[in-house]
Amino acid sequence: MTVHPPLLWPAYKSTLLRAPSKAPVPLQLSVSELTGPTFSDRPVEAHESDLTRQGAIGERLIVHGVLRDDTGRPIPHSVIEVWQTNAAGRYANRADQHPAPLDPNFTGVGRCVTDAQGHYRFQTIRPGAYPWRNHDNAWRPAHIHFSLFGRAFTQRLITQMYFPGDPLFDQDPVLNSVRDPAARQRLISAFDLSATEPEWALAYRFDIVLGGQSATPMEP
């Protein structure tokens, strides 16, 4: 049974005309699905993991965790992309018309690479909730968008990380499209006192597990 949301989820209105109506065809995997890009031609710079480097306004946070495959093995040297709103709940994106202030010192975009143990770490600020027009008085709970590559095309995943205890969870059809409560819980990060930086930043932990086979042999 998949942990992923159904593509047709009427509570999230945009799925109505975009979800395919036919069931996906099972695929005999080839080397094209069992491998994936490494981005050696587009190296990630160390500063890209610090979204606060221009002096963003907001509550400073460390967001970190371990990237694993579904056998529990860490996935080292894998690119992670993130994007989020500023502290006021607005994206640095022309299409975002929410009348909340822009922060000229925050793009809300970052990248990093997992280390040899599969660990990643970003420094950012807490994103804000924002309204959207899905239903009457609809608000998205604060979240950070995550884009993961893993080792193979099969493992490619885009998801969202939430913060514990958000009062907007119950009315959010995006989070609630994940039907398995345990799987839904895995999208919610945990406050991590051990990773806080005294006199500097709070910390949240978000571990990520990618399904899907890959051709890469096991590392020793």
Next chain:
Amino acid sequence: MTPSQTIGPFFTHALPYPEGPLVVPLSQPHSFWVRGKVFDGVNAPVPDALIESWQVTDEFSGFGRCPTDEEGNWALHTVKAPYLVLSVFARGLLNRVVTRIYFPDQEQLNATDPVLATLDDTARATLLARAADDGYTFDIHLQGEHETTFFAL
């Protein structure tokens, strides 16, 4: 496993990059464009999708990424492979959908392809690009009468 969530409408400042559509440089011999549009269930263009490609042969492997524009158009500049594998992300897609692009002029490869062999004519036809002036055209229909064949991995 970590569940998927939609890419949402606000990724264009974050994920696309200038060389994203260039799987190979413009100067590469035997390179061409694959251009297409993404449509929804009432044939309206999808202006906020992200297309990603991956292709593997013994000689070359390459990744491409292109967002759709206001008219739903995307384009990737690449070289031949037996097929390209494609992910489509969009607002309203709670998970990506996955398909393949085959080339109509690689008849022998297509005739022996084990995946194409399992499909009926209608499903197979949605995976074949069409020849165009500077390469190929490949439209993606997320839903409806012309729905593209999508795969479960």
